[in-house]
Amino acid sequence: MxxxxxxxxxxxxxxxxxxxxxxxxxxxxxxxxxxxxxxxxxxxxxxxxxxxxxxxxxxxxxxxxxxxxxxxxxxxxxxxxxxxxxxxxxxxxxxxxxxxxxxxxxxxxxxRLPGANYITVRPSLKRNQQLNTINSLASFFAQAWQRGTPAESPLVDRSAIRAQCYSRFNHLADALPERFAPAVAETQAALPALFDEDYPLVLTHGDLNEMNMLVNPSSGEITGIIDWPDASILPFGFTLYALENVLGSMGSGGWKWFDNAEDLRNSFWRAFRGQTGLSESQTRLTELAGKAGILMRYGTAYDSGFPGMIGTRDPKSTARREKLQRAELAKVRKHVAN
CATH class of the missing domain: 3.30.200 (Phosphorylase Kinase; domain 1)
Structure with a gap:
């Protein structure tokens, strides 16, 4: 390609x-x-x-x-x-x-928020600046976990959201290549727990990628999260692919992790759990939600319009997004295999 x-x-x-x-x-x-x-x-x-x-x-x-x-x-x-x-x-x-x-x-x-798109400053960030990005990303997710979305909010219809997610994963089970079947089955098995009333439904950014995060080029701290048109209410963790996206970069030879990616990932979870007090079992569930979000974000053509999918767009807009997404689909393999 x-x-x-x-x-x-x-x-x-x-x-x-x-x-x-x-x-x-x-x-x-x-x-x-x-x-x-x-x-x-x-x-x-x-x-x-x-x-x-x-x-x-x-x-x-x-x-x-x-x-x-x-x-x-x-x-x-x-x-x-x-x-x-x-x-x-x-x-x-x-x-x-x-x-x-x-x-x-x-x-x-x-x-206008301060900072530059993360994708443009990523190559110049030093280790301490990378850690600042990770810690501020952990704070962003901690805010979502702690604040959630009030159950009485008109934006929350738990049964409708559940039906849409189940339908979406049924589609993924049929549409993705066989090698992804174990990951899809694992996330399908986790859906009942993710929709349990004890697990938070939260405001979820629809496209939390490297272009939609602004960072301070000097410190690496996140200064802005932009481009919210696809925001929705989903179980917490469906945009945790953002963590993986800041731990490496995609080049002509494919995806390449930073050499300190595992240390940064561990730093994220330490900071996140320190701010939220999550237990080991809750952390495991959020990790499964992250895997579910990866499959939802990268496992289907953008707004393909299958039954139960939240939102569709006109064909011209969809075609443009799909051109860009073909380069992103390789991320499915790198994430869900973990």
Whole structure:
């Protein structure tokens, strides 16, 4: 498979040419300039279903233009802000742009968080900085465990969430190659415990990858968690693949772990258990939830639309995401074999 080379210009051109938006980059830039002034410039790493710029005299605002199928759930974002505080950007809806009879883009304004995308600073982080990333990631997950999601929240429908997850893993059991069958069976066996009332259902970021974590390049500490359109309520731990993703990197020769990856992994669990007081049995269950999340995130084509799957997107958006995801699927093998 040929390598997928990311460039900023290609990402922006692809969004406006393939997304079917009835507005242009120039129109979006002009809107951001009229609203906030300053130099309007695209962020270095663009999402596949949005166009994002920095604006304002001091470059303190983010303006994001999102496809109709990728709009933000403001209730989910408010919950994320309540749980995680300053690492989640404040956000406001600003309406739409484009032909009312066409495919308009939804407009959002956010405070610009400090830091750089983890994927860009990862090669330069020293061991002590890597440890700071790990410890702040442990704190992020500890917040989710400790705060959970109130059972009375309108966002929580335990029976519906359970039905969707069971359906999703039934699909995985049929769709994945035979070599993944033991991992799927193991996670299916754990589902009853993960949906027990004693195990927390929590706000779950839908795509906690290396591009959606911001870190301080000097310290390595996480300063922001961005891109929340796919957030949902799931058993705790379904995004623990984020831990594995910060313990190595994908290159032309495949995935390569840091030489201190195991020490960093152990540091994460020490910090997490120290903040939450998890028992050995609870820790084992969260590890199984992490394996379940890996299979859900990397084991199917993005938003393939099988019965019970949470959310589907339009074919053009799906096709773009699937091109990127083919490079990610190798991560299934590296994670679930452990």
């Amino acid at each position: 040929p390598n997928i080379i990311y460039t900023l210009d290609n990402a922006i051109n692809r969004f406006f040419s393939e997304g079917g938006a009835s507005s242009s980059k120039i129109q979006c830039d002009e809107f951001a300039y009229r609203m906030y002034g300053g130099q309007v410039r695209p962020v270095d790493i663009q999402g596949s279903s949005s166009y994002t710029v920095i604006a304002g005299p001091s470059g303190n605002k983010i303006v994001q233009f999102r496809e109709p199928a990728a709009m933000l759930d403001m209730d989910m974002l408010a919950l994320a802000k309540d749980i995680h505080g300053d690492v989640v950007p404040s956000c406001s809806e600003l309406g739409h742009i484009g032909d009312p009879n066409g495919s308009q883009l939804a407009i959002y304004e956010m405070d």
